[in-house]
Amino acid sequence: MPRESEGKHYLSGKEVRAIAKENAKVMRELEKYKNRKAPESEFVTEMKDDANILEIEDLHSYFFTDQGVVKAVNGVSFNVPQGSTVGVVGESGCGKSVTSMSVMRLLQGPQGQIYSGSIRFKSFDFKLGENGKPIPIYEYDENGELLYEEVLDRKGNPKIDKKTGEHIIQPRQKRDEYGTKLYEMEEKVFDIAKMPIHEMYRLRGRQIAMIFQEPMTSLNPVFTIGNQLDEVTLLHVPGATKEEAKKRSIEMLNLVGIAAPERVYASYPHELSGGMRQRVMIAMALEGNPRLIIADEPTTALDVTIQAQILDLLRNLKDRINGSILLITHDLGIIAEMADYVVVMYAGRIIEQGTASEIFHHPMHPYTIGLQKSKPTMATDSETLFNIPGNVPNPIDMPDYCYFRERCSGCTEKCFGDYPKMIQVSPTHWVACHLYDKENADDKETR
Ligand SMILES: Nc1ncnc2c1ncn2[C@@H]1O[C@H](COP(=O)(O)OP(=O)(O)OP(=O)(O)O)[C@@H](O)[C@H]1O
Ligand code: SF4
Numbered sequence: 001m002p003r004e005s006e007g008k009h010y011l012s013g014k015e016v017r018a019i020a021k022e023n024a025k026v027m028r029e030l031e032k033y034k035n036r037k038a039p040e041s042e043f044v045t046e047m048k049d050d051a052n053i054l055e056i057e058d059l060h061s062y063f064f065t066d067q068g069v070v071k072a073v074n075g076v077s078f079n080v081p082q083g084s085t086v087g088v089v090g091e092s093g094c095g096k097s098v099t100s101m102s103v104m105r106l107l108q109g110p111q112g113q114i115y116s117g118s119i120r121f122k123s124f125d126f127k128l129g130e131n132g133k134p135i136p137i138y139e140y141d142e143n144g145e146l147l148y149e150e151v152l153d154r155k156g157n158p159k160i161d162k163k164t165g166e167h168i169i170q171p172r173q174k175r176d177e178y179g180t181k182l183y184e185m186e187e188k189v190f191d192i193a194k195m196p197i198h199e200m201y202r203l204r205g206r207q208i209a210m211i212f213q214e215p216m217t218s219l220n221p222v223f224t225i226g227n228q229l230d231e232v233t234l235l236h237v238p239g240a241t242k243e244e245a246k247k248r249s250i251e252m253l254n255l256v257g258i259a260a261p262e263r264v265y266a267s268y269p270h271e272l273s274g275g276m277r278q279r280v281m282i283a284m285a286l287e288g289n290p291r292l293i294i295a296d297e298p299t300t301a302l303d304v305t306i307q308a309q310i311l312d313l314l315r316n317l318k319d320r321i322n323g324s325i326l327l328i329t330h331d332l333g334i335i336a337e338m339a340d341y342v343v344v345m346y347a348g349r350i351i352e353q354g355t356a357s358e359i360f361h362h363p364m365h366p367y368t369i370g371l372q373k374s375k376p377t378m379a380t381d382s383e384t385l386f387n388i389p390g391n392v393p394n395p396i397d398m399p400d401y402c403y404f405r406e407r408c409s410g411c412t413e414k415c416f417g418d419y420p421k422m423i424q425v426s427p428t429h430w431v432a433c434h435l436y437d438k439e440n441a442d443d444k445e446t447r
């Protein structure tokens, strides 16, 4: 829509009202879609490549504001292969957190919405029996005979049959190494972008866990750590008792390297240091046995030694749970240390992606090359990381040419044309820059 106030730094009242009216209509429709009831067939799908656990395809996540639509994520596509760490890097405001919040479906509606695209996630969920309940896995002896155990009451005492006076028994259910009951599982691929929001309980916190920058905002100050950890097990494991939940919580605190787990279990969040709280958050993320951990700037609030410990912990845990990590950071040093694949975002789009080695040893996009050059050394601090001169265009009025043009020193005539397409330069490496357009490719040095 052409604006009366074009060239001015404000919108007229009439324009604001027109935008608000248009937005209200779109938001209403998106909210309706989000809150609809839908059969599973509407959001069960297949992975394009079975080696992936997450496939994000052409994701658009917008904020509908009275100033206009902020296209915070504007056509993002990348995969997280199973067992790998994918790092998403880019300067402040480029859409890293909005991408991760979209995967968790945590965008604050009605303004924040997934507008279009797919987020395919390979879930490993409880298989449901005919009664709609998870199917327990029972234990058998070497002759194939079902084993039995006594049924206990809440206090842990055997339950007695009032008529016969005998102990009540039930088939013995298998448990994992932390004593948590096991059920039959099945693999299913969900398109998260199409899932009604109330279905997200199946994934959020259980199969996809998120670790935020500031754990204090995610921990509830009025409940003990133990209380909050137990809650995850009680919520996600059918039939889990309070004792089983506590046992698992203590085990998880142990796993994340907390030396006095019983003491921390009984503490309140404010009684712990920042590093300890982040460990607790990681323990909480692990409670649900996630296949994917999204860590959004997990160590930014911590000092350097603690940062290294937390990163080590994440790396070890990923291997231990055979999970995958989507690691979001503005710190290239962390990416270099942790990631197998790197996605570089700029103003809501991916401008380059490849293996960590490709991005670090053969960066191609002028922005990625600039990032490398501005990587902090011992002499600079990380605040000066993004010192490429110039600004990102206004997210409401994105141009139709390369968003990096105003800051790019390598720009050619072509850059005054359309936004560059993604060009594949190796089986794993893509770049969106006119310097690598196919017709230009022959002139370029081959890698
Ligand atoms: N609630 C909101 N309303 C309007 N715009 C928003 C909202 N939340 C985020 N945005 C916009 O979306 C864009 C992407 O923000 P995002 O939080 O994803 O950035 P980021 O890459 O995580 O940055 P940082 O490194 O600072 O965390 C920004 O332009 C931001 O202004
Ligand atoms: S497309 Fe042109 S302006 Fe954009 S990064 Fe490449 S060379 Fe620079």
Ligand SMILES: [Mg+2]
Binding pocket: 096, 097, 098, 296
């Ligand atoms: Mg962020």
